[in-house]
Amino acid sequence: MRLLPRDEFAVSVAGPRDGPYLERFRALGLSVAEIGANRLRPRPLAATIRLVRGLGIQVIHTHGKGAGLYGRLAARWTGVPAIHTFHGLHYERYPPPVRAAYLALERRLARWTRTIVHVSPTQAAEALALGLAAPGRCVTVPNGVDLDEQDRVVAAAPIPRERLGLAPDALVLGTVARFDPVKRLDVLVDALRALARPGVALLLVGGGPEAGRLRRRVAAARLDGRVAFAGWLDDPARVYPALDLYVAASAKEGLPLALLEAMGAGLAVVATDVPGHRDVVRDGETGLLVPAGDAGALAAAIATLLDDPARRRRLGQAGRARVREAFGVGAMVERTAAIYRAATASGLDRASRGARSPRG
Numbered sequence: 161m162r163l164l165p166r167d168e169f170a171v172s173v174a175g176p177r178d179g180p181y182l183e184r185f186r187a188l189g190l191s192v193a194e195i196g197a198n199r200l201r202p203r204p205l206a207a208t209i210r211l212v213r214g215l216g217i218q219v220i221h222t223h224g225k226g227a228g229l230y231g232r233l234a235a236r237w238t239g240v241p242a243i244h245t246f247h248g249l250h251y252e253r254y255p256p257p258v259r260a261a262y263l264a265l266e267r268r269l270a271r272w273t274r275t276i277v278h279v280s281p282t283q284a285a286e287a288l289a290l291g292l293a294a295p296g297r298c299v300t301v302p303n304g305v306d307l308d309e310q311d312r313v314v315a316a317a318p319i320p321r322e323r324l325g326l327a328p329d330a331l332v333l334g335t336v337a338r339f340d341p342v343k344r345l346d347v348l349v350d351a352l353r354a355l356a357r358p359g360v361a362l363l364l365v366g367g368g369p370e371a372g373r374l375r376r377r378v379a380a381a382r383l384d385g386r387v388a389f390a391g392w393l394d395d396p397a398r399v400y401p402a403l404d405l406y407v408a409a410s411a412k413e414g415l416p417l418a419l420l421e422a423m424g425a426g427l428a429v430v431a432t433d434v435p436g437h438r439d440v441v442r443d444g445e446t447g448l449l450v451p452a453g454d455a456g457a458l459a460a461a462i463a464t465l466l467d468d469p470a471r472r473r474r475l476g477q478a479g480r481a482r483v484r485e486a487f488g489v490g491a492m493v494e495r496t497a498a499i500y501r502a503a504t505a506s507g508l509d510r511a512s513r514g515a516r517s518p519r520g
Contacts, residue, residue: 161188163493169500172215174208175227180394191215197226208234219503223247228269236272241503244269245277245301248414248436249286250342266292274503277496279303279415282435299499302439303415304492307424307484310397314425318401325388326402330361331466334403336396336418337410339368344432346370346377348409350455353381355463365390365399400425405465405472411452413437420487423447423479428472430461440487446479 161171172191175182176198186192195207208230212220221243222231228244235242251259267290270276276293278284278300287293326332333352337343345364352362364374364387371389378387390399396418400406406422406429413419413436420440423429429447431437443449448465450457465472 161185161190163489164497169497172211172217174211195230197224197230199226205230205233209237212238212240219243219500221245221500229265232269232272241274241506242272243275243277243499243503244273245279246283246287246292246414247279248342248412249283249290249292250412252412253341263290263292266290270294270297273297274506275299275499277301277499280413280436280439282439283414286435299495301492301495301499302487303417303420304487304489305417305420305424305483306489307480310421310424313395314398314401317395317398319393319398321402324363324390324399324402326361326363329359331357331359331404332361332363332402333405333407333462334363334365334399334422335407335409336365336399336422337408337416339364339366339370339374341370342411343370344409344411344453345374347453347455347458348407349374349377349381349383349387351407351409351458351462352383352386354455354459357463357466358386360386360462360466362387363390363399363403364388365393365396367392397421397425400427403427405430405462407458407462408432408437409452409458410434410437415439420483423476424483424487426476426480428465428475429479430458430465432458440482441479442482445475446482447475 173185174193174195176196177194178198182192182194193211195204197204212234217240220231220235220240222228223245232242232244251262254262270293276298278287278298279302281300284298284300288295288298321328335348337345339345378384400422406427408419408429408431410432412434415436419429419431423446429441431441431447431449432452433449434452438449441447441449448461450461
């Protein structure tokens with residue numbers, strides 16, 4: 161939103177107040193509406209339809225399950241072209257009947273969606289195999305990060321180790337994540353215990369439903385003094401100067417921004433060999449990939465890099481170069497703008513043919 165040309169796009173953002181982003185969008189001068197898209201009930205759909213009609217919205221772009229449902233139903237009702245971005249396909253933990261119902265719903269919604277956007281090639285391939293969109297209606301737009309802006313923020317306000325509760329001489333592993341079961345932060349804690357190195361500490365940045373369980377796991381493993389919980393942070397990249405190695409233990413990803421930011425900060429990474437990670441990390445070149453769910457393999461890979469500072473530096477430098485080359489924010493914005501233009505043109509064409517109707 162910050163980089164889209166304002167003389168061409170007038171942007172309105174709607175969503176629940178469950179994080180810092182509504183205020184960040186307001187600070188950018190955008191029109192913002194609070195709609196509880198994270199709850200299953202009729203009111204958010206009615207509010208979305210009113211917003212679309214009241215503001216004369218020409219394209220609806222949805223992100224996430226709840227917003228994807230309400231936004232695309234509103235698009236169907238008003239005849240406005242819909243774009244939907246999947247940020248990971250997470251359905252495996254649902255009970256079988258719920259999983260089947262969810263995939264059936266997504267297939268139906270895909271038929272009403274002009275363009276499905278995937279954030280990585282592996283995610284696009286999985287979605288195609290699941291029948292979540294016709295091949296000609298899918299595009300891949302990898303997530304991008306603004307390294308120049310990140311460098312400015314980190315240089316202006318890095319968070320020192322002492323503020324994070326970390327010893328100045330520790331070797332520090334770190335991760336930035338939503339505390340959700342799919343992130344497998346429990347495996348990361350188990351890997352720290354398997355390392356059996358008192359001088360190694362772990363920094364967990366974020367929060368979420370798994371926070372209490374993680375704290376209990378840390379206490380049970382007697383790692384209290386070696387695991388620091390930083391909570392949610394504005395601009396979490398400010399912790400990267402305090403880290404020696406970035407570690408991601410997720411069971412599955414779309415294409416994680418935190419991993420891109422860590423690599424962009426010049427950190428070597430150890431990550432699980434899962435969709436999303438393998439789109440970013442080149443094993444042995446920009447980091448190491450290990451099997452998901454294997455705390456022992458994760459610990460061994462971490463130990464390999466902690467014992468070889470020169471290799472860590474080489475991997476970190478190669479990772480930063482890869483992010484700048486392949487995952488810049490400029491390319492992401494340009495491709496997204498092109499999708500908006502095409503969708504707007506299709507909507508105007510339909511309107512000129514009299515195709516717009518409440519159920520069009």
